Each structure stands twice: as structure tokens, then as C-alpha cells.
Amino acid sequence: MTDNHGNRSASSSSSLNSSSHDTEDDHTIAAILAEDERLRHDGKLGKRLSHLDSIPHTPRVIGDIPDPNDATLDHERLAERLTTYGLAEMQMEGDGNCQFRAISDQLFQSPDYHKYVRKEVVKQLKRHKRLYESYVPMKYKHYLKKMKRLGEWGDHVTLQAAADRFEAKICLVTSFRDTCYIEILPKDKSPLRELWLSFWSEVHYNSLYQAGEVPTRTQRKKHWLF
Incomplete structure (x- = not known):
């Protein structure tokens, strides 16, 4: 007792x-x-990629994880693109929360508020089911239950929900062979801010900055060392 x-x-x-x-x-x-002005991006990163065409964004769930050889080639391609455009990654922990950590870092200058970001994204998905349900190839209530769990990987549906919830243009520099850059815009709203993320296809998200301007953050756990 x-x-x-x-x-x-x-x-x-x-x-x-x-x-x-x-x-x-x-x-x-x-x-x-x-302090909304602190959340408004100054456009420096956007100017670097303003000449690139963005493909239309279609929300989707996570695809197949690439085999190690393809993943290595994808990462090399992404690293070359970041170098070409003068961008650098703030490494996020590889704990399944990386998308939400990267969004948190861009919004709040810290990846530590990823739980809040996830909570708000799930609220958005739940309240506006009609906007997202058609992109989810499973029972929607099961998808919501899954996305509530810490460590559950974010996908392109959660990216769209984040763009809508935070009224942000999410600028994604990718490792895709045929798609360097994707813009995810809030539906029926003008974006108030830009969030810059890198996407190593189906593997990992990081937060992006100009090369040489990556802030120093205290990291409490291991992160992807690629």
C-alpha cells in the first residue's frame, strides 16, 4: 500500500x-x-528563391520511405540546393516530431513548442474536416487520433493545416529530383508570415536560415547528424 x-x-x-x-x-x-512584427519574415530568404517556380501543392500523407541508397542521394541533392541558394539548416531532433519542431522554430524562435504546434494543427484538422478529409486515405477519425500522438510524423496534410492555422506561407526546399521548391499557401487568406523549411523526402524536416545566420539553440537530445 x-x-x-x-x-x-x-x-x-x-x-x-x-x-x-x-x-x-x-x-x-x-x-x-x-509581438506580431517578430513573426513577420523580412523576405531575405524569399528574394533568394523568387525566380523559382513553385508547383501546385497537393496535401498528401507520407509516402514510401526511400531505401538507404536513394535516401543518401536525396540528401546530397538537398544539400547541394541549399548551398546553391545560400541557405543553411537548423537541425531538428529526429524523434518523429521534426516537422512540428521546424514550424515551431520558425514561428517562435525555438523548436521546443512543437507540442503546441501539433495541438493547433490537430484542432485545425478537426474543425475544418471538409478541407482535408479527401486527402486522407483512411478513416478521418483514425487519422486525427494518430496525429495527436507525439512522435507521429507530420505529412503534407499537416503542412497545409499549419499554413491555414498560422496564416503562413510555408516555403519548402525539397530533395525531390524534379521539384526543388514548393509553396504551401493558406486557403482563402493572404499569408501574414513566411516559414522556411527543408524537406529530405519522407525522412526529415529542418528549419532554414540564410547561410551563416543559423541561431545557436540548446538541444536536449540527439538530432540527425547528416
């Missing part, structure tokens, strides 16, 4: 700590969002 009581106490303490941390996160996020 003593052990069970101790477990309950530890669990209660853990829940309180988690709740307190979430509240602190909410306050920080609210403060950042209140």
Missing part, C-alpha cells in the same frame, strides 16, 4: 509539473504572438 501511495504521489507530482510547464509554454507563446 505504501508503494502504491508513493506511485500515486509521484504521478500527481509529475502531472502538476507537466501542467505548470504547459502553462509556462502557453504564456511564452502568447507573448511571442502578441
Whole structure:
């Protein structure tokens, strides 16, 4: 009985700590969002790629993971493109949350608010089912349940939902052989900000900056070392 009581106490303490941390996160996020000018991109990255044509974006779920040889070639192609356009990656942790971490880094100057980003994206998907359901090849409620889970990989449907929720143009520099650059625009709204991400096809997302201007972030776990 003593052990069970101790477990309950530890669990209660853990829940309180988690709740307190979430509240602190909410306050920080609210403060950042209140300073809207800090969220508006100055267009420097956009000017570098303004001559590129973006293909129409079609939301889709994750495709087949490439085999190691193809993945290596894809990564080399992406690295060459980033070098060509004077861009550099802020490496995100490879824990399944990389898309949400990269969006968080672009929005809030920190990848640590990825839980908030995921929560808001799932809310968007749930509230506006008609916008996204046709792109999901499974029962929609199962898709929503899956996307709520930490560590579940984001896809191009969640990217569209993020663009809609945060009124952002998401600029994606990709490793695709025939598609260097994709713009994901919010539906029926003018974007208020630009978010720059790299996409190593079906493997990983990172946050993009001008070469030489990648901020220093404290990383608490291992990340992709590619």
C-alpha cells in the first residue's frame, strides 16, 4: 500500500509539473504572438528563391520511405540546393516530431513548442474536416487520433493545416529530383508570415536560415547528424 501511495504521489507530482510547464509554454507563446512584427519574415530568404517556380501543392500523407541508397542521394541533392541558394539548416531532433519542431522554430524562435504546434494543427484538422478529409486515405477519425500522438510524423496534410492555422506561407526546399521548391499557401487568406523549411523526402524536416545566420539553440537530445 505504501508503494502504491508513493506511485500515486509521484504521478500527481509529475502531472502538476507537466501542467505548470504547459502553462509556462502557453504564456511564452502568447507573448511571442502578441509581438506580431517578430513573426513577420523580412523576405531575405524569399528574394533568394523568387525566380523559382513553385508547383501546385497537393496535401498528401507520407509516402514510401526511400531505401538507404536513394535516401543518401536525396540528401546530397538537398544539400547541394541549399548551398546553391545560400541557405543553411537548423537541425531538428529526429524523434518523429521534426516537422512540428521546424514550424515551431520558425514561428517562435525555438523548436521546443512543437507540442503546441501539433495541438493547433490537430484542432485545425478537426474543425475544418471538409478541407482535408479527401486527402486522407483512411478513416478521418483514425487519422486525427494518430496525429495527436507525439512522435507521429507530420505529412503534407499537416503542412497545409499549419499554413491555414498560422496564416503562413510555408516555403519548402525539397530533395525531390524534379521539384526543388514548393509553396504551401493558406486557403482563402493572404499569408501574414513566411516559414522556411527543408524537406529530405519522407525522412526529415529542418528549419532554414540564410547561410551563416543559423541561431545557436540548446538541444536536449540527439538530432540527425547528416
